[in-house]
Amino acid sequence: MLEFWTKKDKENSKNKRVNFAANEDLLNKEETFEFIKQLGEFWCNPYNYLNPEAKKYFAILNTYQNRLWQMVVSVCFYKDKNDENKGIFDKILPQLVAYNALGLIYGKGGSSGLFWSLMKANVNIIKENKIKNIFESSINLPDLKMPSLENFIDFSKKARPQQIRYILSLYAILYNENQVMQWNKDNKNYSLVKAEIEHIFPRNWQNTNYNGWDEKEAQEYLEQVGNKMFLEKKLNIQAGNGYFNKKKEIYQSSYFIEAQDLATSPQEDWLKGDIENRNK
Template identity: 30%
Template sequence: MEKSGSEADFLKSQIVPTIWKQNPTTGEVDFDKILITSRVMGDEGNQEFANILISGKADEKSNSNYAKNYRLLQQLVDEYAAEQPLAFYNLISNILNRAILLPITADTQDTALTIFSTLNDRGLALSDADIFKAKIYNHLDQNGKKDFIERWQELDEEATNAGESIQKLFYYYMFYLRAKDNDRKTTTPGIRKYYAQNNFERLYSNNIMENLNTILNLWIVINNRNTVDNEKWSENTEIKQILDALTSYPNEFWKYPVVIYYLHYHQNATFEDEFLLFVKRLLAVLSARYIVTPTINAVKTGILNLNAEIINSPQPKFYFSRVDEKELSDKIKNAHRNTVRMILKIIAYQHQSDLLPEKWEIEHILPQKWQSSYFPTSSDSEVKELVEHIGNKIPFEKKLNIIASNGYFAKKKESYSKSKVEILLDLSKNHVDWGLDEIRERDIRVSDELVKLLNEWGLNQIDVQPKELLTFIPDERFSDYQSFIKMFKMEDSNEAREKFLNM
């Protein structure tokens, strides 16, 4: 469109008044006064959008979506105009004369958000965090808005760097607020529905951004293995080892009591010592329960009770049923695949003072592929089962594991000797060969060590006589269950729940 010609000049004369202000008398165009403005939260992007309209150029160094999209469209338009100039003129003419621009106005922000979500159902949907951001922003005065945008953008960037998101931070914070309200219900509300209660009043707390930042500090320590200024506990390797083991717990329910405890007590003078005791006991209880019963329902009720108990005391009561130690010991030996990584971390950390390498794999000491002639007195099924026992598994750096491949023990020892995993180094030094008897012997040692350790950390410690743990009712059937006990005038009990589930 830069070149002259009757078609180009005519089309440009039609485009100009749609973008820039034009003197109604003289027709003179003021290219510094644009007719399109953006009021998106945050001034930086709005100004860049305005600069593009005024100058017709995007900053080559800018990585904003405005700049990237403008440069891409400019390239595509130039290529299309060069290849098909007549079709290009027709395209511009049709946009100017046949496209209909419908203005949409909304009387409230809620209406605007509803309209946007409806029209944008095929695009990138508004996240819950987007909604919360808009709600908080519009609740502030002009000075507060500028400060809020800066804090939000910083929080967003730091959360991303820590492998989290603002949306997740709001989710963790919801469990903290529920705990403060003594909400022990196992049904988890939708995050938007939860914060929308009482006209979003929870979002307007003066300390909400501070609390989200505090929660993020915890994940910076856990996920990035960094320390946090003025928080001595973040330098405590033993705490970080326990937290690292918890990250291998097979679901996310461990996160909520840890977040609640940290957010509620991190400023206490005795926090470091109390936090260590708490996370040890939490890991002991959760790991044992899952090893014995590998389902989320085994701990869900106990976790929701624990969340509320944390608010009451830095030495909270644990309402979990007792774990049978014999059953635990047996199941450790042939552990469920979801628990192996967690078990190996716990054991490994009893033999070294630093964290395991970030990238490591579960090494089968006796390889998964073996020669039958190597074990002439054992059936293939017996060997196959023992190969998957905990006694045959150990942490091993990913890079070294690739080098070691599937060779037998004598061939692997050279790679093992380069490891920084202490239990692997010890195993390599203390064994010249590795077979089925060694697996069985290590099964017993690992199992005995883990059971003893979990007991020391408070596995079956009794705070009070635990309340009866009620049989879990799936969320989608809970309203039917409530109608059931109301109809038959029954109390909520395991007997009533079993009758309902067996209908």
């Protein structure tokens, strides 16, 4: 970063001239600091700059395991401010959300896995004809396509809670586009970031054969993403390790639409087939 702003006529490791900011004396130009000020104001209150659709995708990104995606959002802000390219957040944020998800599922969601692809995406944002498809195949993600169901289930069983949180955040939008991402309830602010992960089939086995399950089978299905959903912390505590028919009484008070729908389900048990269907 320091070299970018201060060293002129720098050559990179391939002996190619690099267009550093110092070559154009950007550090001494008033418009540079004016934009930095505007960018700082944006990041203090980003939701003030986004329409309702873009806000949903921004809320999903806020649950991601690192903050590299903010580079792309900052370039979107730059493009929006300089080119009056209104609606650019609507075009870019869904792509960014999807790319981060692929990175997670294919095991390339860390800083080293995403950095250069995000940098290339920034270049494509600046190019007018690239905004509709800013991501390209790379060494880390050679195939930008939907993973197989088997690959996805394998990922979900080994994923950390923060990674599952991101997938569930994306699923909240896919499940129902009317899902509110931030709300006030009982004088408390709720959001995707504060939601807790509920295991629909309880995590703690209760030493009994439950409607055809045995403990070994339960452990195989327990950590699959099809058995997990978002719930407010208080409701998650209330649901505890009860079984499905009892939990439904708790779910009906949730602001998560899927939990509300499960509360009205006529079925009394949560079975392997239900987990498999939600995986899909």
